[in-house]
Amino acid sequence: MMARYSFKNDYSEGCHPNILEALARSNFQQEAGYGLDSHSTKAKEMIRSLIKNQEAKIHFIAGGTLSNLLVISSLLRSYQSVISCECGHILQNETAAIEATGHKIHSIKSDNGKLTVQAIDSLINEIGNNFPHSEKPGLIYISNPTEVGTIYYKDELKKLSDYCRENDLYLYMDGARLGHALTAEGNDINIEDIARLTDVFYIGGTKNGALLGEAIVINTEKVNEEFEYSIKQRGALMAKGRILGIQFEELLKDNLYFKLAKHANNLSMQLKNALLKKGYPLLSDTVTNQIFPIMDNQKIEELLKKFDFYIWQKIDKKRSAIRLITSWATEEDKVNDLIQEL
Template sequence: MRMFRNDYSEGAAPRIMDALVATNDEQCVGYTEGDPHCERARRLILDVCGLDEGEADVQFCVGGTSANVIGVTGMLRDWEGVICTRDAHINVHETGAVAACGRTVLPTDDADGFLSPEGAERVYAFQTSCGRHMTRPAAVYVTNATELGGVWDTARLDAICDWAHERGLRVFLDGARLASALTSEGNDVTLSHIAHTVDAFYLGGTKNGMLFGEAMVIRDERLREAFPFLVKERGGLVAKGRLLGVQFEAAFERGEGDAEAPYWSMARHANRMAADLRAGLVGLGFEPYGSSPSNQQFFVVSPAQQAAFEQAVGAETFYVLDDGRKVVRFVTSWATSRGDVDDLLEFAATIA
């Protein structure tokens, strides 16, 4: 069976690969500086974000961890830290990358993947209670979709952004799966709203049909100034930078007959496959963990079922519950077919 371990096990989607092949013999200047593909991709992204030229910078990163480290640390000074949820990628899955750069991660007690103003306020109040003797919060980090597949709505996003900006904190949004979030069922957040509300965010490519790459949109002046230097210093500058530009150019350029740009249609397809998988597993009696509308689906299973799913389709274990049962994750992508979903459901029926 096809793996459901993550959404980046495959190579590039056909439209992206065709663009890479078609431009393979071109000679371009390096490092995303001035080549026609990166420049066109920047203009396409600014346009879809509803931003004017000069209102924000569009910069390219090789992957999510690189984007998070450069983006977050570029907003902070030595004595400052970033507030996030306890399950945030920068706190759990990035090997202490932010801390390794001399910056402090300040987790809240939020347990659902969403950073709340209440949780953030508790951390902020504590960290500012002793003046210069404690790390001072200067930014918040949020993820859309969240680590548990949750999708932010406008009211919730505005609440945490308003809370942060009222205290002079910057907001950084991890958009590794932003395409899935914005095309999910019931989503009411627009890309333009994000672009005008947070201080910096990125459009994930690695997890949405590209070989690699993320496009960061930066309004924050401190990060705009720091990014060109940090991306080099922190090992994230790609010499063959046009490869990033070509992919994002192809992803955001609508072809003849396209209802929407491939970036959105690829994510919408992944979400549909995830919804079909969720409905099928629920129909077989499996217990969902949370209510993700994105391309990540979580289920509570027995240890024996977990082992079977891991061996069959690579499903990862995210949590072990107090009663010994496990929470496993299934992830769909642009390459997931209805036949792949049916194969998994047929297997799941044998262990239900």
């Protein structure tokens, strides 16, 4: 039986060939451990230059869930909580990793996956000042792009940033697909803006051409104090840290990271336009590499014979929304094959 082509995620393939070649070249070179190697040092310098902040602290971590757990548990005091959109990754896809560290997550409903100052302020007022009997929100968690493929625009991010600084809240951005947000059609934020407007964010590698790895970027001195202890305590400090450093060193050369994300976005928009032309409604108006078309369940079963994807949400008895994702390695002819089957 012929294998189904996967539009299920953006990490089905291994990594970009440049990374494999760089790993092979360095294989017999002796390097310092625990992220003190020359490649990690170089990659950190490249990130600081990219965000134009020489004071930023950079930490390479194996995965996104571990990055979220490390940042949130390190930033918050034991009695503080997190505010997230109800579709936030930390709420829906991380097995209560944050709650397991003792921090409650407050959820906010959103049709487009984004948080607003008004919604956050309303929730905080609802929680009230039941001092000292209720938890105290200490961090706002957002992802860019969101879990439903939408992006934050500059005015939206600035309002969130201003509100957080006025109300002594940390602003943390999950950047698992950050490259796709920054190369999306209509995006008006650059990575310098993100570094300036957030306290912490991370640059996702796993979903954009790396074998594994995320780069946590800390922009505030308050967070830098002894963060390395948390990394080691949570089992996230890799002895062979060079493996992560080499990957980001390669991804940041010649804008490869952004070229790969743009490739995924371009094919996604090609698929989106075809879906709209054929009359399929969308669950959300996405501009990144995730699309959520609504289809008859019978049509979904037909497509599943040739393609792999998630059935995302039941709409009614006859229809469901599915999720289609393109990646840095998606082949255009496979997208055309899917379009033919629509």
